Amino acid sequence: MTRPRAALAVLVLAVGCQKPLKPGDPLRGLSRAERDRFDRGKVVFDSVFTPETGLGPLFNSTGCGECHENPAGGRGDEVEVHATAFRGGVCDPLPQEGGPVIQQHTTPALKQALGIDEEPFPPSATARAMRTSPVVFGRGLLDLVPDSVLLAYADPGDQNHDGVKGRPNRFVDGRIGRFGRKAFVPTLREFNAGAFAAEMSVTNPQQPTEEDIGGKPIPAGVDPAADPEITQDALDLTDDFVRFLAPPTPLKLGKDGRRGRDLFSQVGCASCHIPTLRTGASPVPALRNRTFAAYTDLLLHDMGAGLADICLGLATPADFRTEPLLDLRGAEHFLHDGRAATLEQAIELHGGEGSGARDRFEALSAADRAALVAFLKSL
Numbered sequence: 001m002t003r004p005r006a007a008l009a010v011l012v013l014a015v016g017c018q019k020p021l022k023p024g025d026p027l028r029g030l031s032r033a034e035r036d037r038f039d040r041g042k043v044v045f046d047s048v049f050t051p052e053t054g055l056g057p058l059f060n061s062t063g064c065g066e067c068h069e070n071p072a073g074g075r076g077d078e079v080e081v082h083a084t085a086f087r088g089g090v091c092d093p094l095p096q097e098g099g100p101v102i103q104q105h106t107t108p109a110l111k112q113a114l115g116i117d118e119e120p121f122p123p124s125a126t127a128r129a130m131r132t133s134p135v136v137f138g139r140g141l142l143d144l145v146p147d148s149v150l151l152a153y154a155d156p157g158d159q160n161h162d163g164v165k166g167r168p169n170r171f172v173d174g175r176i177g178r179f180g181r182k183a184f185v186p187t188l189r190e191f192n193a194g195a196f197a198a199e200m201s202v203t204n205p206q207q208p209t210e211e212d213i214g215g216k217p218i219p220a221g222v223d224p225a226a227d228p229e230i231t232q233d234a235l236d237l238t239d240d241f242v243r244f245l246a247p248p249t250p251l252k253l254g255k256d257g258r259r260g261r262d263l264f265s266q267v268g269c270a271s272c273h274i275p276t277l278r279t280g281a282s283p284v285p286a287l288r289n290r291t292f293a294a295y296t297d298l299l300l301h302d303m304g305a306g307l308a309d310i311c312l313g314l315a316t317p318a319d320f321r322t323e324p325l326l327d328l329r330g331a332e333h334f335l336h337d338g339r340a341a342t343l344e345q346a347i348e349l350h351g352g353e354g355s356g357a358r359d360r361f362e363a364l365s366a367a368d369r370a371a372l373v374a375f376l377k378s379l
């Protein structure tokens with residue numbers, strides 16, 4: 001009897017002694033080859049592109065690591081402009097007018113040719129959205145949560161009468177979306193390839209042609225680099241870097257924090273911010289069948305008119321994906337456009353399907369509200 005117990009105690013001790021993962025750390029349990037790809041991918045993620053190496057002619061920034069920074073993959077202070085048109089309940093992402101991402105800078109050659117220093121705002125847009133640069137930690141795990149799990153959380157008709165619905169967004173081909181604040185993009189791989197094109201206009205084997213400028217072709221001689229401007233290998237390495245970024249280990253909870261964690265569920269935050277999710281199959285053991293702290297259902301919720309901006313796919317202007325609550329300890333602004341300077345404000349601004357939980361939060365005693373916020377700050 002005593003021997004297995006002793007073995008168990010040693011095991012518990014060993015797990016308990018694992019060093020906490022810091023923001024920017026890779027997942028535990030990567031093979032040497034995977035760890036090597038993480039390191040090499042980080043170099044591409046952190047590299048600065050120039051017009052000669054593929055930047056522009058329109059761009060938002062010069063590299064992934066300029067926006068997802070401190071450390072690579074973290075939050076950034078860059079705020080983007082997105083625009084779409086919502087007419088008769090149908091969303092038009094305005095690709096023919098340069099949407100939905102409106103680049104804020106041009107290379108010197110384009111400025112000289114057209115006299116513009118940003119992409120023209122689409123004339124048919126019905127709304128403009130501001131988007132802060134989020135953390136991308138843990139997105140490799142979110143990528144692998146089976147669709148069936150997300151669909152099981154959806155309750156579009158509010159059958160359980162809790163005021164919280166939730167439905168998946170869908171990409172143009174019908175696949176369930178999960179990345180971006182409007183959950184439009186189905187896979188991490190597509191989001192990463194799209195980011196090279198949308199943020200830096202760096203063409204790649206997945207997106208081999210440059211975007212037009214407000215629907216007009218790029219003037220001759222303005223874009224010196226030959227397409228695709230990065231190789232499949234560079235794209236795959238960047239993808240592995242992002243995929244292998246671990247969610248940072250939550251800080252140890254004190255008595256208040258533990259009370260806050262209970263209150264988080266009691267007031268209904270956890271109906272959308274699902275505390276843990278589990279991944280399915282993956283060729284990477286460190287990502288396979290893992291239970292992890294997600295605090296999201298990856299579904300769209302109507303958050304009320306106060307937060308509404310653009311539509312995207314099936315997401316109406318008021319619909320947003322439940323934001324994964326991750327690395328909140330390091331955050332200085334919250335919500336899709338950074339309008340909330342504190343966690344309390346972020347909760348106060350929850351409207352629509354989030355208003356029930358918000359009201360129950362506000363009805364708590366000051367000490368209980370502080371406990372709930374202390375819990376959020378441990379994430």
Ligand code: HEC
Pocket residue numbers: 045060061062063064065066067068078079080131132133134135136139178179180181182188191192195196199200238242
């Ligand atoms: C100009 C700043 C900027 C640059 C450069 C940039 N991003 Fe982002 N990134 C953003 C913003 C803003 C969002 C949120 C978009 C949204 O909500 O629709 C985002 C979202 C993401 C997401 C999705 C996160 C989620 O929660 O769904 C991933 C993954 C990502 N970026 C990876 C990259 C990679 C890889 C690169 C380089 C190829 C890159 N980004 C370059 C600003 C940037």
Ligand code: HEC
Pocket residue numbers: 164165181264267268269270271272273301303307320321322323324325326331333334335336337343346347350353354357358361376
């Ligand atoms: C109906 C679903 C729903 C409920 C219930 C809900 N949230 Fe949210 N939450 C969201 C969505 C959607 C967003 C993203 C909104 C945005 O970006 O404008 C969000 C964003 C947040 C953010 C900002 C995260 C960031 O990184 O910017 C915090 C913090 C947060 N919620 C905490 C809470 C707490 C605490 C509760 C309970 C009092 C709660 N939420 C209840 C759906 C919900």
